[in-house]
Structure formats: C-alpha cells, structure tokens
Amino acid sequence: MDFELRPKGKKCFSFVVVADTHINQDEHTSSSPYATNALANARARQVFLEIAAMPEQPQFVIHLGDIVNPVPSLPTFDQAVRHFKDIIKPVKVPVHVLPGNHDVGDKRIEWMPAEQVCDSFLEKYRASFGDDFFSFEQEGLRFILVNSLLINSGLEDEKRQQQWLERQLEVAEAKAQRVFMFMHYPPYIYSTQEKGNYDNLDEPGRGWLLGLMARPQVEAVFAGHVHNFWYDRVGTSEFYMLPSTAFLRHDFSEFFRCAPEAGDEFGRGDLQKFGYAIVDVYETGHVCYSVRSNGRSAEPGQPCSDQPMSYRAHPKVSGLASIGVELRHPWAESVQITSTGGVQEFGRKWARNDYPLQALWEMGARLAKVPDIDLIEDESRERMQKLAAVGHHFVVTCVGMPKKKALSDVNLKNAGVSAFEVNLTAQRFEQAAENLAAIRREHGVKIYYAKLLTADPSQYDGTHFSHVVRAGFELDELDGYIEVITQAVKDGVIDGITVRVDSTQCLRAACRRMQAFHDRTGAQILASLKLSGPGIATERADDAANVASVAHAMVFAATTRGIQFVYDTFMDVDRGYFPRHAFIDRRYNPRPMARAFTTLMAILGGGQAVRVAKGSDEKWALRFSVGSDQYGLTAAQAGAATHLHVLDASTEDTTSVLDLATGMPVSSQGLLHTETTPVTGS
Structure with a gap:
C-alpha cells in the first residue's frame, strides 16, 4: 500500500471528543417536540461522569459544538449554558469547546428560517464560553479549534480567522508539528464535490478549508453537526464525523432496510448510535475509538450509572488478524437520502452508510x-x-x-x-x-x-431435492484430498483451501482436523464458519450460542497454525434463505456476538503469546493464558459459554468475571458451569 496509518512507537496520551450535547434549559424539558431531546442533559451528564471516572485519564476533552440547544436569541440560552458548566464539573481535565450552529446561529442559507450567525451571537458565545477559535499545544502537537460558522459568513471575523488558521498551519509546518483540527460543520459528508446542503459547508469556503486539511502536517480532522458516524480521508489526513450524545439525525435512517423500532421516535431515539470518541496519540499516528453511550443517563447528584464496555479494540492496533467476517451485505453503500422536510426539503442528497x-x-x-x-x-x-x-x-x-x-x-x-x-x-x-x-x-x-x-x-429422498449451493471442503472429505492438495501446494497452484464448518459441528474437533490437514499437506486453511442452521426456512437466532462460538474461535485463531477463521455472516439475514443472527442487526447495531469479539480481541490481540491449557478440565469449557494472565471460559447457561473468568495465576481462583455478551464485568457469585453444546464442545 502507498502508506501506513497504523501507529508506531509508544502511546503518549489520550483525549476525548464529544459532539452535539444539545443541553436544555431545564432537566427533561426541551424546545424540541421530540421526547428524546428532553433527555439530553441526563445523557450528557452520564458521558462526562464516565470521562471523569476513566482509570486512565485523558489529557483534555474537546466539544465539537451544539453545546446547548436554545439558540442565543432565546432567553433560555444563558440557563442552558449554566447547566452545561455544571454538567462538566466532575471532569478535572480541561474541557475545550467550539461553537455549533445552536451556539452562534446557523450558517448563511437563504432558505433556512433559523436565525443565522451574526456579531451579536458571537459576542454572546464569547461571553459565555471564551474564544470561538483558538489553538493549544500538547506534548509538541498542535490542536486547532475552528469556528466553522464563520466560513462564508461575510463577517469581519471570517477574514480574521482565515488569516489566523493559515498562519497556524505555517507555524506547525515550520516546527514539523503534527496537527489535529476540530470543527462543527463538516466541509462535506459524501463527496468534496457535493452540492451545498444543511449538513456541509458551501463554496468557496469548503475548497479553502479542504486545501488546509490536505496539508501533510494535518493528521486528523474531527467534525460534528451530523449526529452520525462517518470516516474519510482528505489527502493523508483522517477525517472523522462523530455521533451525538443526545439524539440521532434520523433522516439518515434511510440507510436501514427496516423501520425504526417502536418507541424510537422514527429513528431519532436509536440509542445504540449515540456516543463519543477516545483518541490515543502515539509517537507516530493515532487511534480513534468509537464509544457507544447507548443513551445511558444520570440525574443531577447521582453517581455515574453503567460504564461503557471495559475493553476497546481497533484494526489499527489489533495483533490478531487471522479471524474476521464475510461481508455479504453491502458495507460501503451509497444511499440517496429522501427529502422528508425539516432541514432537507429540496431534492435528495447522497450519503455513504x-x-x-x-x-x-x-x-x-x-x-x-x-x-x-x-x-x-x-x-x-x-x-x-x-x-x-x-x-x-x-x-x-x-x-x-x-x-x-x-x-x-x-x-x-x-x-x-x-x-x-x-x-x-x-x-x-x-x-x-x-x-x-x-x-x-x-x-x-x-x-x-x-x-x-x-x-x-443426502438431500434426495424421492420427494425432495437440493438447490442449496455448498462451497468449501467438508471436514469428512479432507482425508480423501490429501494427495491432490499436497501436489497443488507443491506445484505453486494454490496456497490453501476453504473448509466449511457448520454451526452444528464441534469447533474444537474441527480445528484439530484442519490443523492435521495443514500439517500433512502444507495447505493453509480458510475456515468458513457458518452461522445458519440446517434448515433453509428456519431462523437461527441463538445469540448465546453465537457468543460461545466466537469465544472459542478467537482463542483457536490465536493458537493454531496455518488457519484463518471467517464467519460467513456479518449482518443478520432477516429475509430470504437461511435467516440468522450475526454480529450486527439490520440497523447496524451490535449484537452480543460483536461485543464478545471486541472483548476478546482486546485481550488476545495485544501481541502476547496465547496458549490453550492441555487436557480436560470439568470446571472450564476452555482454559487459556495470554502472557502470564490466566483465563477460564465457562457457561452461564446451557449451550452458552458467555462468561470469561480472570484467574489468579497462583491460586487459580477467580478474581473477576466478564460477561462476553455485554463486555461488562459481572459478579462471579452463583455462576455454575454447565455442559456446552457440540458447537464448542471438546
């Protein structure tokens, strides 16, 4: 590849990015007609309590704007500002903010009735929060916060910010500094050439800003406003668009080929899409982790409620690259977002899911x-x-x-x-x-x-016949192909073969057979792990069994030679043939299987040696070690090895327990081991 974005060297520090909190003037009250908006304060409070409770504290927090929901012309603006300042008090590191359209007025749009950015709104913002564009340094890196509402505004401060920003990048280039930029409006959401709409910046400001973003010293750019997740690159700069902690911009629910769930206010309350980001900065490069807040909330005076998942993973730092998924559904699909009214009345706009x-x-x-x-x-x-x-x-x-x-x-x-x-x-x-x-x-x-x-x-009984396509070698036929495959590998025809493992088959036994075939033939194995059941018309929706399967598969992927594991389904199949649950549902929200994958990737993918304990042990469905750390996998209920015990290396007693279905710690009291199903049996 042309260049590498995976980080190098040691981790230097981390910071948190929050967007679009939309703080209201009162608890459980909002000028918005949506009930979801009325919960914005409690949800933001929970997020900042989570930040304050992080075991490894970030160096700072950056807020990407739309800090409050009332616009500056409303008498409730000042009260909302006071609530925001109270909400962030538990955080003991600096919280840097920049303005969004709710904070200083909307960008200049002739067809938008909302009040637009003006000098008086800017003055009110500065009196409430301080400078609306500024920079600071952290360990030799430059962090630049931009007031994107000034771009194309025609105000005197537009030119002042333009000159200042260009000078900031010149200084950074002269000092060979890495630059991180932050703004509310993204310059675009789909294409740098897209027409102007409510969600982007118009020309000529867009082109000017993109030129700055593409400069080689700019490492990453973060934007809010759109309340959805997007990723792109501008030159070598990584461009992140973040979700809100408060609500989803539900016009983009057009991505999903199913209706919003009942009670989700037509998509606005799709809780699993709320969140924020944690960014780890390395000597070279960075990693941006997505944290789903899932609509967690905390009332005034209450302690932090549920924490986010205990473990985080990311392809940039994952050392376990021998297990993954098959992307049967479109995974980079562009969709025309319907003009349903509201902020999108004229025509359709393109967006990528x-x-x-x-x-x-x-x-x-x-x-x-x-x-x-x-x-x-x-x-x-x-x-x-x-x-x-x-x-x-x-x-x-x-x-x-x-x-x-x-x-x-x-x-x-x-x-x-x-x-x-x-x-x-x-x-x-x-x-x-x-x-x-x-x-x-x-x-x-x-x-x-x-x-x-x-x-x-096997499918023909005089009444039925099969139209079902089956690809990949069956486990039972491997021995009959030893000579053919050995010769094909020797002749340089292939590197390996695909072997299918059905959901009803014992994964541990399958691994033994595939390992033996690899050792005899030299053929690498691509293990296709099936999530469908045996019946073409019968749904397999056993999330607990899927968690058990992926827990074992990931340990085997970390400990076997010459085998890669690919689950044959990433997103649920809820129509058509072989309906089944997978890692994400049809709204692209994670199922328990995905959370188990995340937790185990964080544990197994750090580069330490992983070993499976030899012999049988009635207490554990599977026992393994990662470096000097010991783990035991048990079943919380029949057929579901969902609990991971962290063991004391000397006494083998349980020190903590993780529920792999949630990624959260649980009490170890009262857990009973029960036999696992053949999917993961010995």
Missing part, C-alpha cells in the same frame, strides 16, 4: 472476505484502498477464476487484497491449475481453493 465500518472498527476486525464485485466497482474498491492503510486486509471470493478487470486494473496491495478464494468444481480446478499458478506468481496474492458441491445425494 459507514455503520458497518464503525462496527468492524469497534470489533478490531482486520480480516474480511468480500465478493469480487467490491474489487471491480470503483466506490467499494476506493474504500478498500482507504481501509488497507488502517490495517484491513481482504480475501476476495469469486465464482470461477478472478476476473481480468480485478487483476489488470487494480493495485491489489494498495487495495489490501491478501488472497483470492476461487470457487470451482474439482474438474474446473484441475483445468485451471496453470492459470492459478500464474496469478500467484504475477500478482503476489494467495489462492484458496473452495470446492463446489456438484451433487448432494
């Missing part, structure tokens, strides 16, 4: 299997290229041979392509051997052979 990416990042999942259409089509290929620099790598699956367009028009390394999976019948594989060997040599990618089932007599 980055919620699959947010979930992948929270899981720390670096490995993904994608269909070859993602490599061939421009938009998804460009996303692959951007994500490769973050640490993602892709296995591209195709029916038959890789298409010429995927080989001739694409820099596979820059797109993060580590392998092709070729789905072929045994006869076609034999015929394609020479061409497969040539692809390996010329393009430097691995080839996995997934054998297609051409006949399924």
Whole structure:
C-alpha cells in the first residue's frame, strides 16, 4: 500500500471528543417536540461522569459544538449554558469547546428560517464560553479549534480567522508539528464535490478549508453537526464525523432496510448510535475509538450509572488478524437520502452508510472476505484502498477464476487484497491449475481453493431435492484430498483451501482436523464458519450460542497454525434463505456476538503469546493464558459459554468475571458451569 496509518512507537496520551450535547434549559424539558431531546442533559451528564471516572485519564476533552440547544436569541440560552458548566464539573481535565450552529446561529442559507450567525451571537458565545477559535499545544502537537460558522459568513471575523488558521498551519509546518483540527460543520459528508446542503459547508469556503486539511502536517480532522458516524480521508489526513450524545439525525435512517423500532421516535431515539470518541496519540499516528453511550443517563447528584464496555479494540492496533467476517451485505453503500422536510426539503442528497465500518472498527476486525464485485466497482474498491492503510486486509471470493478487470486494473496491495478464494468444481480446478499458478506468481496474492458441491445425494429422498449451493471442503472429505492438495501446494497452484464448518459441528474437533490437514499437506486453511442452521426456512437466532462460538474461535485463531477463521455472516439475514443472527442487526447495531469479539480481541490481540491449557478440565469449557494472565471460559447457561473468568495465576481462583455478551464485568457469585453444546464442545 502507498502508506501506513497504523501507529508506531509508544502511546503518549489520550483525549476525548464529544459532539452535539444539545443541553436544555431545564432537566427533561426541551424546545424540541421530540421526547428524546428532553433527555439530553441526563445523557450528557452520564458521558462526562464516565470521562471523569476513566482509570486512565485523558489529557483534555474537546466539544465539537451544539453545546446547548436554545439558540442565543432565546432567553433560555444563558440557563442552558449554566447547566452545561455544571454538567462538566466532575471532569478535572480541561474541557475545550467550539461553537455549533445552536451556539452562534446557523450558517448563511437563504432558505433556512433559523436565525443565522451574526456579531451579536458571537459576542454572546464569547461571553459565555471564551474564544470561538483558538489553538493549544500538547506534548509538541498542535490542536486547532475552528469556528466553522464563520466560513462564508461575510463577517469581519471570517477574514480574521482565515488569516489566523493559515498562519497556524505555517507555524506547525515550520516546527514539523503534527496537527489535529476540530470543527462543527463538516466541509462535506459524501463527496468534496457535493452540492451545498444543511449538513456541509458551501463554496468557496469548503475548497479553502479542504486545501488546509490536505496539508501533510494535518493528521486528523474531527467534525460534528451530523449526529452520525462517518470516516474519510482528505489527502493523508483522517477525517472523522462523530455521533451525538443526545439524539440521532434520523433522516439518515434511510440507510436501514427496516423501520425504526417502536418507541424510537422514527429513528431519532436509536440509542445504540449515540456516543463519543477516545483518541490515543502515539509517537507516530493515532487511534480513534468509537464509544457507544447507548443513551445511558444520570440525574443531577447521582453517581455515574453503567460504564461503557471495559475493553476497546481497533484494526489499527489489533495483533490478531487471522479471524474476521464475510461481508455479504453491502458495507460501503451509497444511499440517496429522501427529502422528508425539516432541514432537507429540496431534492435528495447522497450519503455513504459507514455503520458497518464503525462496527468492524469497534470489533478490531482486520480480516474480511468480500465478493469480487467490491474489487471491480470503483466506490467499494476506493474504500478498500482507504481501509488497507488502517490495517484491513481482504480475501476476495469469486465464482470461477478472478476476473481480468480485478487483476489488470487494480493495485491489489494498495487495495489490501491478501488472497483470492476461487470457487470451482474439482474438474474446473484441475483445468485451471496453470492459470492459478500464474496469478500467484504475477500478482503476489494467495489462492484458496473452495470446492463446489456438484451433487448432494443426502438431500434426495424421492420427494425432495437440493438447490442449496455448498462451497468449501467438508471436514469428512479432507482425508480423501490429501494427495491432490499436497501436489497443488507443491506445484505453486494454490496456497490453501476453504473448509466449511457448520454451526452444528464441534469447533474444537474441527480445528484439530484442519490443523492435521495443514500439517500433512502444507495447505493453509480458510475456515468458513457458518452461522445458519440446517434448515433453509428456519431462523437461527441463538445469540448465546453465537457468543460461545466466537469465544472459542478467537482463542483457536490465536493458537493454531496455518488457519484463518471467517464467519460467513456479518449482518443478520432477516429475509430470504437461511435467516440468522450475526454480529450486527439490520440497523447496524451490535449484537452480543460483536461485543464478545471486541472483548476478546482486546485481550488476545495485544501481541502476547496465547496458549490453550492441555487436557480436560470439568470446571472450564476452555482454559487459556495470554502472557502470564490466566483465563477460564465457562457457561452461564446451557449451550452458552458467555462468561470469561480472570484467574489468579497462583491460586487459580477467580478474581473477576466478564460477561462476553455485554463486555461488562459481572459478579462471579452463583455462576455454575454447565455442559456446552457440540458447537464448542471438546
């Protein structure tokens, strides 16, 4: 790839970014007609209590604007400001704020009836919060807070900020300083060439700002306003758009192919999309962690309620790259957002759905299997290229041979392509051997052979027949292909094979058989872990069993040789064939399986040696160590190994317990081990 965004060196410090708290003038009261807005104070209070309680304190907090909900012309503005200052009092590190449109008035739009930015509103903001644009330094890095409402405003302060910002970057360049920039309005949400709308900056200010963002010393840019998660790059600068702690901009619920849940106020109250960010800064590079606040709230005078998940993961720092997911659904899909009224009345606007990416990042999942259409089509290929620099790598699956367009028009390394999976019948594989060997040599990618089932007599009983496609070697047929695969690997035709493991099969036993095949043949294994049940028309919605499965799979991925594990479904299938639960639901919110993946990635992916304890132990479904730390996996209920015990290395007593389904600590009292199902049995 052209360049690498994974951090290097030691971690220096961290900071927190919060956006769009929309503090009201009173508790549980809002000028908005939505009940969700009335809870903004309690939700912001909880977030700042969480920040104050962080074991490793950040150096500072930055708020991206829309601090309060009442606009400056309302008599309730000052009262909302006082509430905000009370809410942030528990935080003992500096809280830096910048203005949003609710704080100083909207950008200049002739079709918007809301009051717009003006000198008097700016004066009121400065009297309440201080400077509206400024910079500071932390350990030699420069942090620049921009008043994006001034851009294109025509006010005298627009020119003053413009000259100041250009000078800031000149000074940073002269000092070889890394720069982090912060603003309320993003310059764009989908394309740098998109037309102006409520959610972006208009020209000519947009082009000017993008030119500054693209300067090489600018490492990252953070924006709010849109109340949704997006990620992009401007030059080499990483561009993050953050969710709100208060509510979702629910016009973007057009992303989801299902209606909002009852009680979610037509999408505005989709709690799992509320949140903030924690940024770890390294000697080189940074990592931006998404933290879902899930609408947690705290009343005045109350202590911090539930904490966020105990563990965090991210592809930039994940050391375990041998387990991932298959992205069957579109994962970088562009959608035309309907003009439903409100702030979007004229025409439609394009937006890309980055919620699959947010979930992948929270899981720390670096490995993904994608269909070859993602490599061939421009938009998804460009996303692959951007994500490769973050640490993602892709296995591209195709029916038959890789298409010429995927080989001739694409820099596979820059797109993060580590392998092709070729789905072929045994006869076609034999015929394609020479061409497969040539692809390996010329393009430097691995080839996995997934054998297609051409006949399924087990499904024929004189009444029924099978139309179900089955790809990948069955475990029971591996021994019969030892000679063929050994020779294919020796001849440089393939690197390995795909083996399917059904949800009803014992994963530990499957790993033993795949490991033995790898040892005998030299073939690497791409284990395709199925989440569907045996019935094409029967839903498999057992989240507890999925947690048990992924817990074992991740430990095995960290301890086996020559095997990569890919779950065949990332997002639920809730229509069509083989309906099933997976890592995220159809609103792109994480299921328990995703939270278990995150927790175990944080534990297993740090680069320390992982070992599975030998022999059987009636107490544990699985026992393993990470470095000197000891762990035991148990079942909280039949068929679900959901609890991870942290053990004292000398006494083997439990010191703490994690519920993998939630990622949260639980009491170890009263936990009973019960036998696991064949999915994860010994």
